[in-house]
Every structure is written in structure tokens, then in C-alpha cells.
Amino acid sequence: YFLIGDVSGKGVPASLVMAVTRSLFRNTAAHLKKPKAIVESLTASLAEGNETNMFVRLFVGILDLKSGNLAFCNAGHNPPVLCRPGEKARYMQVLPNLPAGLMEGWQYEAQETCLPPGTMLYFYTDGVSESENKAQELYSEERLLRDLEQLKGETPQAVVETVAARLRGHAAGAEQNDDITMLCIRYKR
Numbered sequence: 001y002f003l004i005g006d007v008s009g010k011g012v013p014a015s016l017v018m019a020v021t022r023s024l025f026r027n028t029a030a031h032l033k034k035p036k037a038i039v040e041s042l043t044a045s046l047a048e049g050n051e052t053n054m055f056v057r058l059f060v061g062i063l064d065l066k067s068g069n070l071a072f073c074n075a076g077h078n079p080p081v082l083c084r085p086g087e088k089a090r091y092m093q094v095l096p097n098l099p100a101g102l103m104e105g106w107q108y109e110a111q112e113t114c115l116p117p118g119t120m121l122y123f124y125t126d127g128v129s130e131s132e133n134k135a136q137e138l139y140s141e142e143r144l145l146r147d148l149e150q151l152k153g154e155t156p157q158a159v160v161e162t163v164a165a166r167l168r169g170h171a172a173g174a175e176q177n178d179d180i181t182m183l184c185i186r187y188k189r
Contacts, residue, residue: 001029004077004183005058006125008099017054021046021100025060035060035073036110039100043075043108046101055099059123068115068187073108075100078129081145083120083152089145092121117189122148122159127178131167134174139167156184 003025007014021042028041038060046056059080061072076099082092095109115121124144131139147166151159160182167180 001060001062002183002185003058003060004123004125004181005056005100006077006127006179006181008055008057009052013052013054017046017056017101021056021058033062034110035062035071036108039073039075039097039108040106043098043100043102043106044104047104050101053102055101057099057125059094063115063185063187065187066189068117068119068189069112070115070121071110071112073097073110075108078124078126080124081122081148083122083148084116085118089149089152091141091145115187117187119187120152120156120159121185121187123183123185124163125179125181127176127180128163128167128182130178131171131176131180132174133170133172139170156186159184 005018005021007017024042024045028038032038032041039058057077058075059072059077061070063070074094075097079091079094081089083089095111097108098106129139129141129144147163151162163182
């Protein structure tokens with residue numbers, strides 16, 4: 001199981017929503033075996049009594065380490081970058097679905113794909129692509145994709161560290177206006 005998420009809003013309220021989401025995920029994933037069911041359960045819990053209308057963009061995946069089968073459900077999160085051996089890095093085709101916590105009873109659509117050994121998946125929050133420099137120029141999804149194409153042979157740790165360094169270089173001291181979260185996975189049978 002893996003999960004990446006980004007809460008709407010900022011500060012303490014957003015931190016509390018993410019802490020609750022994380023706890024709910026851990027408890028739910030112990031009992032449910034499908035990403036769609038996990039996201040629907042999280043949405044039901046988060047939407048109940050949600051007067052602040054806060055929501056969480058999530059990507060929940062379950063990777064079978066023997067077969068490479070990836071079952072996933074996207075809940076309004078950025079599509080991950082898929083780097084398959086012998087192919088150019090590209091954004092994965094994902095159904096957008098609604099973010100978690102917006103509407104109780106929403107029926108999410110799940111997806112599946114098979115990853116060949118050596119495939120790298122890079123997940124990120126919009127704070128990466130929307131990172132700005134002092135001239136208010138975005139790092140951008142296009143630049144991120146170009147960088148990941150160059151880095152696709154590196155270890156997941158090196159990919160995250162290199163992108164983080166490039167983000168710092170791009171910002172050149174400009175204050176960031178959003179959280180930056182990255183997760184990189186390389187599938188090895």
C-alpha cells in the first residue's frame with residue numbers, strides 16, 4: 001500500500017485534517033484490500049460533519065510485488081509520472097475523481113495497470129510543479145517531466161533529492177507558497 005495526499009487550505013487546520021486522514025488510512029487499509037474501497041471509506045469519514053469544506057487530494061495504490069500489478073484510485077490528485085524501461089517519461093493516465101471528503105457517497109472509479117520490472121513511479125503534490133521563483137515563474141509540469149526523463153535511471157532516493165535541489169535552485173530564495181511532497185517508487189520483481 002502507498003498513499004500520497006494534499007489537503008486543501010493551510011496551517012494548523014490542514015495539518016489536523018492530514019493527521020486524521022493518515023490515521024484513517026492506516027486503520028482502513030488494514031481491513032480493506034481495494035484502493036477504491038479505501039478512498040470511499042476515507043471520504044465517508046472525512047465528509048461527515050465537514051462544515052469547513054476541507055478536502056484531501058489522494059492517490060492510493062496497492063502494488064503486488066510478485067506480479068507488478070498496480071491497483072489504484074485517484075481522488076483528485078496530480079497524475080504520477082510513469083517511467084517504464086525503454087520508454088520516455090510520461091504522465092500516467094488517471095481518472096480524476098473527486099477529492100476525498102467533498103461528497104459523502106461518491107462512487108470512485110479504480111484503475112489497474114501492470115508494471116514491468118524496473119518501472120519508476122514518481123508522485124508529487126502541486127507544490128512541486130507550482131513552485132515559484134522571485135519572478136513568479138513556475139517550475140512547471142513540463143520542466144518536471146524533462147527532469148524526470150533525465151533522472152529515470154537513478155535510485156528513487158536520488159530522484160527525490162535531485163528534484164528537491166532543482167526546486168531550491170529554481171526558487172532562488174523565493175518563499176514557497178505551498179507544501180512540497182514527493183514519493184518515488186521503483187518496482188523490482
